[in-house]
Amino acid sequence: MTAAITIETYDSTYRMPSLTDARAEERALVVAAQRGETEAFAALVRQHQRRAYAVCRAIVLTHEDAEDAVQEGFLHAFKALDRFLPDQPFGAWLYRIMANASLDLVRRRKVRDADELPDTVPMPFRDPGESDELRRRLNMALTKLTDRQRSVIVLHDLEGFTHGEIGSMLGIPEGTARSDLHHARAALRRLLKDVRSDL
């Protein structure tokens, strides 16, 4: 979605027609899905599932939770499809639902962990191929960020969402997203500096 917006803003004369076609195609799929055509909804899933996964993965702690959140998010979207206005950008609407599904899952996990494992600190990231010190430290540093800071830095720096889009997804003002990003980057830079001096 962000890529599409960026292209539209900076390269509108060159790519606008294909972008418009893509939007029209997506709109047609949405309308068909609203009429109850499941194949159209499957096409929307196919189109958006990778980015939806990325949004969820930025918010939850593990790959497995991201998978669960993506499935929940698409189910919510399917149930709420009648209320979606096809002229709006479908991606923005869908990713907000994904973010909400992820935030719900994080809340549920916190409650469960508080009930079941009061004295343990969860290791948040799966990292089967972790091989170097830098990545290990980065992983540790991420656990020291707040959930929101971590989500904001991943959504912005990895996925390319704008502050406004991140604010809308996480339900925070754009300025807060900007400030979270600044603090998260500063914290990670400090860590990297320590690692470099240690190595």
Add this chain to the structure above:
Amino acid sequence: MSDIRLYNSDDDEVVSGLRSLYAAPSSDGYWNELEARIMSRVADVELGWWTELDRWVRPAIAAAAALLLATGAAMYHAHQVEQEIAAESMLTAPAVPVSTAIRSIPQDDREARTRFLFGR
């Protein structure tokens, strides 16, 4: 707005590290399977009577409006016919003769005499 001002070379390293930590599965098989799981759950969704009702709201409103129009038209037509019949019945002459319409008062001689005497 750009974040160039806040971005420095250390961030490249951070982003690169984050990218490896947050890498999504790249195999097409994985995504096909995930899509299948999502669609299988979508197929199981019991939408509930309110959703089903919601789907029928627009056709129901249209049907109700059509019914209302038809009823209104029928009532108007019936009223018109009634008025026409009333107007016609007023304009046409009565079928019975005037003499039969006036009640006859039978009087015999004695009664007439009594009336004459006491009526004064």
